Amino acid sequence: MTHDIAASPHAAPTAPSATLEGDAFTPSPDSALWRRDFLLGAATASYQIEGAVAEDGRLPSIWDTFSATPGKVLAGDTGAVACDHYHRWEGDLDLLEALNFEAYRFSIAWPRVMDASGRPNAKGIGFYRRLLERLKEKGIQTFATLYHWDLPQHLQDRGGWLNRDTAYRFADYADLMSREFSGLVDAWMTLNEPWCSAYLGYGNGHHAPGLAQARYATQAMHHLLLGHGLAVAALRANDPHSAKxxxxxxxxxxxxxDSPADRTAARRFEVQHNAWILDPLFKGEYPAELFELWPGTEPLVLDGDMQTIAAPLDFLGINYYFRTHVKSDGAHGFVEVPLAGVERTQMGWEVYPDGLRDLLVGFRRTYENLPPVYITENGMASDDRVRDGQVDDAQRISFLKRHLAAVDAAIKAGVDVRGYFVWSLLDNFEWAFGYERRFGVVHVDYGTQMRTPKRSAELIARFIAERGARV
Structure with missing residues (x-):
């Protein structure tokens, strides 16, 4: 999932296009969503669903440490059990298949597959091998994320992402995984949301490891992106037929x-949230304006680093949840402006589909070498309850339809979007918010581990089946 910082409510959204109407997911006849090469999938992450944190040689991660620290996670929740996916994975993949999802995005837990000396852990590797092989048997495409925030604690003890050596250890991990699973992964993703890892983990302390200095955030980001570039080289060497x-x-x-100061504030918000990551990847440089926003925080960059970071990619994954309305802080930055009377999710985030369309179109304009795009996360949290064996998540249904319509609008504007993954398959451990916020299209009773597909899941399954029947 994306960041846990509370977003202000913002101005009411305007639907980007009326391609999806009524209760069912039924796009207009000219919608790109009918294309069989447009992939529809679901996403999860290891620490949020697996549990079994001390089984079969898994080592502690920074999220085990952080969530066990009093006051860091709502209600003192941890991922120790989560959705018990480590033991229930076969049933979860059956559920994925029953809902007709064409692809599954999951993450590998780094602490589960290597020991502290970098040696492979056969039991942990075996778990992911069985998972991948079963997905292949079911004809479900495999999208594997190497790093979804669960850094081994022993690496954090040596500085974590502030230590340049962690980038090289990440490359070792990518090398091992791509040798072990070559031919089983359709698409590799190196990092999930480096903005969250760097800023929430090292800039404001809201996420593990809980450090809070702007200078830490920019250096951590540089090492994350360096690790990404080094990992891409290993993935290409070991698994040449997969996408990276x-x-x-x-x-x-x-x-x-419309004042110049407020327009500058909005631009700098997007520099900090978007260009900080995308400029190094696609321009080979950090945006100078970032360091006007955070003076004196330039990271240590060695010769050749930016070329490594800017290695060509086969695709870009985009996670989108909300927009932020801002005004100038009177200096170099911005402050959020809370506005009343808008639709929000359980997270307090505004429902604003136009933002997804606008960003996609803007990225295509800004980056000439932008690769094909997948929406790798999009979804919303709501206080879902099972009533008479059913979950009627009407707001989520509306949310998903409007955001899929925004994706369709971006495709019609010329953006090469290849697929969409709903966040998430299952209700799960939502980082600093514990188990209170439910993002899944499948409800999880954490006491019994019973899975109940929500109305949104049923409608998605129906649409995918209908699309398949058209071919």
Whole structure:
């Protein structure tokens, strides 16, 4: 999932296009969503669903440490059990198949597959091998994320992403995984949301490891992106037929007024949220304006680093959830502007589909070498309850339809979007918010581990089946 910072409510959204109407997912006849080469999938992450944190040689991660620290996670929740996916994975893949999803994006837990000396852990590797082989048997495409925030604690003890050596250890990990699973992975993603890892983990302390200095955030980001570039080289060497990419969470910033100061504030919001990651990847440089926003925080960059970071990619994963309305802080930055009377999710995030369309179109304009795009996460949290054996998540249904319509609008505007993954398959451990916020299209009773597909899941399954029947 994306960042846990509370977003202000913002101005009411405008639907990007009426391609999906009524209760069912039924796009207009000319919608790109009918194309059989447009992939529809679901996404999860290891620490959020697996549990079994001390089984079969798995080592502690920074999220085990962080969530066990009093006051860091709502209600003192941890991922120790989560959805018990480590033991229930076969049933979860059966559920994925029953819902007709064409692709599954999951993450590998780094602490589960290597020991502290970098040697492979056969039991952990075996778990992911069985998972991948079963997905292949079911004809479901495999999208594997190498790093979804669960850094081994022993590496954090040596500085974590502030230590340049962690980038090289990440490359070792990518090398091992791509040798072990060559031919089983359709698409590799090196990092999930480096903005969250760097800023929330090292800039404001809201996420593990809980450090809070802007200078830490920019150096951590550089080492994350360096690790990404080194990992891409290993993935290409060991698994040449798979696609290689990275996943960035992006934010839409809009100004509170048409004043030059507020327009600058909105632009700098997007520099901090988007260009900080995308400029190094696609321009080979950090945006200078970032260091006007955070003076004196330039990271240590060695010769050749930026070329490594800017290695060509086969695709870019985009995670989108909300926009942020801002005004100038009177200096170099921005402040959020809370606006009343808007639709929000359980997270307090505004429902703003136009932001996804606008960002996709803007990235195509800004980056001449932008590769094909997958929406690797999009979804919303709601306080879902099972009533009479059913979950009627009407707001989520509306949310998903409007955001799929925004994707369709971006495709019609010329953006090469190849697929869409709903976040998430299952309700799960939502980082600093524990188990209170439910993002799944499948409800999980954490006491019994019973899975109940929500109305949104049923409608998605129906649409995918209908699309398949058209061919």
């Amino acid at each position: 990419g990275i996943v960035a969470n992006v934010g839409r910033g809009t100004p509170d007024s």
